Amino acid sequence: MKYKIFGQKTGLRVSELALGTGNFGTRWGHGADKETSMKIFNKYIEAGGNFIDTADGYQAGESEEILGNLIAENRQEIILSTKFSTGGSSLLTTGNSRKNIIHSAEQSLKRLKTDYLDIYWAHISDGQTPIEEIMRAMDDLVRDGKILYTGFSNFPAWRIANAALLADLRGWAPVAGIQVEYNLIERAPDRELLPMAEALGLGAAFWSPLAGGTLTGKYRSNQQNEVSRQQAWGGTLVKGETGSRETEILNALEKIAKEKDAKMLNIALAWVRQKHYNSSLSTVTLLGPRSEQQLIDNLNSLNISLSSEEIELLNRVSTIDLGYPHTMISENQKSIFGESTGIVEVKNKVR
Numbered sequence: 001m002k003y004k005i006f007g008q009k010t011g012l013r014v015s016e017l018a019l020g021t022g023n024f025g026t027r028w029g030h031g032a033d034k035e036t037s038m039k040i041f042n043k044y045i046e047a048g049g050n051f052i053d054t055a056d057g058y059q060a061g062e063s064e065e066i067l068g069n070l071i072a073e074n075r076q077e078i079i080l081s082t083k084f085s086t087g088g089s090s091l092l093t094t095g096n097s098r099k100n101i102i103h104s105a106e107q108s109l110k111r112l113k114t115d116y117l118d119i120y121w122a123h124i125s126d127g128q129t130p131i132e133e134i135m136r137a138m139d140d141l142v143r144d145g146k147i148l149y150t151g152f153s154n155f156p157a158w159r160i161a162n163a164a165l166l167a168d169l170r171g172w173a174p175v176a177g178i179q180v181e182y183n184l185i186e187r188a189p190d191r192e193l194l195p196m197a198e199a200l201g202l203g204a205a206f207w208s209p210l211a212g213g214t215l216t217g218k219y220r221s222n223q224q225n226e227v228s229r230q231q232a233w234g235g236t237l238v239k240g241e242t243g244s245r246e247t248e249i250l251n252a253l254e255k256i257a258k259e260k261d262a263k264m265l266n267i268a269l270a271w272v273r274q275k276h277y278n279s280s281l282s283t284v285t286l287l288g289p290r291s292e293q294q295l296i297d298n299l300n301s302l303n304i305s306l307s308s309e310e311i312e313l314l315n316r317v318s319t320i321d322l323g324y325p326h327t328m329i330s331e332n333q334k335s336i337f338g339e340s341t342g343i344v345e346v347k348n349k350v351r
Contacts, residue, residue, distance in 0.1 A: 001048030001302065007282050008201030009174040010149055012118070014079055016273060017299070018051035019044045020207060020286040024066045025059030032290050034066055039292045041070045047299050051079045053179075053205070053286055055123055056087025056108050068113035081119035082108050083153060085126065096122055096129040098137040105141055120147040121179055124154040131163045139172035151203075153179035157192035164200050177203030179286075184249050184268055184318040185211045185239040191322050198281040206272055207286045212238035215268035217250060217257075248317040256310050262300075269301035271314050 006012045024037040032040060052071070054063045064082060071078050084104035088094045093103060109115065120141065122134060138150040150173055152160045164175040178197050180189045197204045210216055220241060241247055253264040272285050289295040321327065
């Protein structure tokens with residue numbers, strides 16, 4: 001396992017693969033029981049991982065409860081992050097109000113049996129709470145020593161950029177990073193979120209790197225497994241082979257996997273891990289295993305090194321239209337500014 005500094009706003013040394021624990025617990029009707037969760041956790045730590053991510057809403061709080069027992073003996077050696085926004089069940093225990101942020105932090109600390117959180121994420125935008133209110137509440141938690149770093153998950157880029165600017169101008173705790181869904185099928189963050197994170201020096205944690213299991217390839221010809229998967233997740237957070245683009249992606253993964261005598265999921269995870277090696281963006285891949293064997297399969301991706309040609313192939317088949325104004329800027333860069341400017345590479349183009 002390799003380690004990196006998480007973004008340019010922290011000195012936090014994180015493992016390149018993080019352990020997402022949305023499957024720790026069974027209150028959703030699917031997931032890993034306590035014994036299985038312990039095996040997954042121990043295997044991840046043995047592999048050198050140090051970044052654990054959860055949320056107050058995962059398995060209706062059971063994920064945090066299980067982790068509270070698992071991290072007790074080794075808390076200082078673990079980077080622990082959790083999220084607020086969705087963990088409650090009433091009008092005032094959901095959303096991003098100051099009231100709910102403070103309440104959620106206190107409840108998470110109790111379930112996790114710790115007195116501080118390394119990273120505290122806003123889980124999803126509620127579309128209502130002013131960004132000033134969120135940032136001030138987070139800064140107060142930092143000053144109280146209850147959280148060390150702040151971040152945003154599933155927020156629009158413009159709101160995160162606004163939060164980062166406010167923090168800098170007012171001397172509040174800086175925004176450390178973002179969490180976004182990112183994989184070969186879901187590349188929408190290439191439009192705004194990742195360029196913003198790179199420009200502002202934020203770390204980026206990628207969730208669902210296997211597109212809900214689609215990029216493993218095991219659902220292509222097994223309708224029974226596909227039905228079971230859709231039922232387990234209620235049809236959410238699952239990308240399918242719904243068109244020619246997805247088919248091209250899976251075919252490319254299958255081709256490279258056969259050449260390397262590896263599993264398709266190893267290639268998909270290696271692409272996510274290597275995609276931004278040549279940029280200043282600091283990224284972490286969040287794994288979400290439901291069994292010890294799934295974790296082992298995921299960790300085996302660390303043994304895969306993709307060539308520049310293989311990365312280019314996967315980039316090409318998975319590329320997306322950046323949309324306005326990025327496409328317009330890219331198409332008119334040379335005609336407007338000319339070759340004499342020395343601009344030979346359009347940064348907004350997805351590679």
